[in-house]
Amino acid sequence: MRKKLATCAALISLGFAASVLTMPPAHAAGKLIAIITPSHDNPFFASEAAGAEARAKALGYETLVLVHDDDANKQDQLIDTAISRKAAAIILDNAGADASIAAVAKAKAAGIPSFLIDREINKTGIAVAQIVSNNYQGATLGAQQFIKDMGEKGTYVELVGKESDTNAHIRSKGYHDVLDQIPDLKLVEAQSANWSQTEANSKMESILQAHPDIKGVISGNDTMAMGASAALQAAGKGKVIVVGFDGSNDVRDAIESGKIEATVLQPAYRISQMAVEEADAYLKSGKSDKPEKQSIDCVLITPANAGKLDNFQLK
Amino acid sequence: MSRGTVLGAALSFGLSLSGCKIVRDTDKAALDPSDPNNFDAKAYVDALWDRKVVTYFDGHAQPIASVLAALTKDKDAAGARFGHRAGGDGSPWTFAVRGSGVVKAVDTASRHGELTLELTAPGHPIAATLQIGPVIFGTAVRDSLPFIAFGNFVNQIQYAEVSRALNDRAVALAHAGLTPPPRTGSTIAFVGAMTDPSETGETTITVLRVRSANRSDK
Numbered sequence: 001m002r003k004k005l006a007t008c009a010a011l012i013s014l015g016f017a018a019s020v021l022t023m024p025p026a027h028a029a030g031k032l033i034a035i036i037t038p039s040h041d042n043p044f045f046a047s048e049a050a051g052a053e054a055r056a057k058a059l060g061y062e063t064l065v066l067v068h069d070d071d072a073n074k075q076d077q078l079i080d081t082a083i084s085r086k087a088a089a090i091i092l093d094n095a096g097a098d099a100s101i102a103a104v105a106k107a108k109a110a111g112i113p114s115f116l117i118d119r120e121i122n123k124t125g126i127a128v129a130q131i132v133s134n135n136y137q138g139a140t141l142g143a144q145q146f147i148k149d150m151g152e153k154g155t156y157v158e159l160v161g162k163e164s165d166t167n168a169h170i171r172s173k174g175y176h177d178v179l180d181q182i183p184d185l186k187l188v189e190a191q192s193a194n195w196s197q198t199e200a201n202s203k204m205e206s207i208l209q210a211h212p213d214i215k216g217v218i219s220g221n222d223t224m225a226m227g228a229s230a231a232l233q234a235a236g237k238g239k240v241i242v243v244g245f246d247g248s249n250d251v252r253d254a255i256e257s258g259k260i261e262a263t264v265l266q267p268a269y270r271i272s273q274m275a276v277e278e279a280d281a282y283l284k285s286g287k288s289d290k291p292e293k294q295s296i297d298c299v300l301i302t303p304a305n306a307g308k309l310d311n312f313q314l315k
Numbered sequence: 316m317s318r319g320t321v322l323g324a325a326l327s328f329g330l331s332l333s334g335c336k337i338v339r340d341t342d343k344a345a346l347d348p349s350d351p352n353n354f355d356a357k358a359y360v361d362a363l364w365d366r367k368v369v370t371y372f373d374g375h376a377q378p379i380a381s382v383l384a385a386l387t388k389d390k391d392a393a394g395a396r397f398g399h400r401a402g403g404d405g406s407p408w409t410f411a412v413r414g415s416g417v418v419k420a421v422d423t424a425s426r427h428g429e430l431t432l433e434l435t436a437p438g439h440p441i442a443a444t445l446q447i448g449p450v451i452f453g454t455a456v457r458d459s460l461p462f463i464a465f466g467n468f469v470n471q472i473q474y475a476e477v478s479r480a481l482n483d484r485a486v487a488l489a490h491a492g493l494t495p496p497p498r499t500g501s502t503i504a505f506v507g508a509m510t511d512p513s514e515t516g517e518t519t520i521t522v523l524r525v526r527s528a529n530r531s532d533k
Contacts, residue, residue: 097470120470122351134402136475137454144427144452152425170471177479181450182426267405274405293466296405297514 034082037093051269055276072099089279096164115275133266138298139174153184154215161220200227222246356476379414380436401458409458415504443518448486454478455508492525504528
């Protein structure tokens with residue numbers, strides 16, 4: 001094990017050295033940071049892009065803000081765009097843990113360091129940093145609150161995120177590691193709504209046909225929680241416990257008006273700012289003094305602290 | 316330490332603790348956290364538990380009163396001296412702690428069983444909660460171990476599975492000292508893991524070892 005780790009570390013440092021050596025001087029002096037995320041239709045991605053853009057501009061960089069719409073082919077084209085524009089660094093919320101490995105490797109081969117935010121890729125040593133929310137810790141916080149609000153019993157539905165995204169699996173795992181240990185909580189349906197509000201709304205409508213008496217919905221993100229909540233309201237359901245994940249302003253407002261019980265704040269704005277700061281330090285020194293994989297803890301949002309939440313930050 | 320001593324120590328732990336698993340060479344892929352297809356968190360934790368995890372807690376657990384006092388003065392100084400920060404700057408300090416206290420309440424009705432303690436500490440009384448399971452919340456056990464780093468794992472899933480497997484072993488080990496559950500008013504001693512209480516406003520400890528303590532232990 002030790003030997004393997006040492007070899008691994010050696011490979012990573014070789015990789016770093018190689019990327020520094022192959023980086024043409026024009027790149028090192030480059031002033032453009034490309035910020036590539038999923039669609040800004042989801043306020044979470046809009047906020048992280050805004051956080052990265054604001055920090056990059058404050059540090060004197062120009063920015064190129066692009067969206068891949070969770071399409072790995074489109075992401076590939078955007079990486080080509082970043083390369084041809086001679087970006088100094090790429091801040092990336094990627095389009096799939098496996099599908100994005102080649103794209104990040106391509107940028108690296110072109111001498112452009114990538115700093116991943118929010119989502120991991122299933123490979124280390126090709127991105128300089130992978131900064132993610134502690135999704136497991138966050139999911140267990142959401143599940144603990146869900147248990148409390150459910151009174152440790154009742155039937156519930158789980159809305160799962162996008163299959164290609166590690167975060168969908170890890171949040172579901174965090175939920176189940178807690179919920180499955182409560183014998184009187186019964187999962188009646190688990191479906192993916194691909195992080196989408198409209199898809200969650202229509203899936204919830206059909207789930208309610210089959211299970212009109214459900215007592216709770218736990219959702220892998222806030223947009224799906226909003227979609228489910230709207231379906232529950234439209235169907236005239238009384239008190240159904242809904243818990244989301246992200247910490248959006250929409251869900252904050254729903255918590256304050258009693259339609260949703262809780263969510264889990266991912267410090268999206270802060271993570272993207274950290275990524276830009278680490279990119280800046282890397283461009284100046286040619287190395288990173290942080291571990292590649294970094295995880296930032298999430299915060300439970302309930303009626304008690306919802307008022308302090310704004311744009312994925314606690315005031 | 317010679318190989319013989321290590322083997323002897325491992326053997327004596329193996330004898331004193333049930334559920335010890337012998338890992339064959341063919342299972343090595345299951346123990347590699349960078350192998351997404353074969354990694355088995357339970358086997359990984361079983362291989363580390365007696366040899367590294369329990370020995371770490373027994374050897375490094377700090378007096379909880381000292382840790383809490385240091386935290387109120389300077390969080391980062393206390394963390395650097397007594398604790399570990401698993402995920403870098405954005406994650407809380409976590410500590411291996413030991414201490415004792417008087418049992419104020421016992422909740423075994425909830426699946427998330429808890430003992431409420433008043434810690435034996437100089438000055439004013441300090442309330443603390445021991446998670447006694449069977450459901451354990453949080454990742455304090457994993458996060459207080461400096462030799463288990465996020466960066467060694469393929470992704471958050473394997474890393475989370477390791478936390479879950481560690482919690483299961485902690486509950487099983489602590490079970491001996493919790494059967495039957497301590498009575499209200501009795502004094503117990505414990506070794507466990509604690510996340511910086513200022514994160515949640517509550518001093519919560521995931522215990523590995525619990526035993527009844529005489530008042531003279533105070």
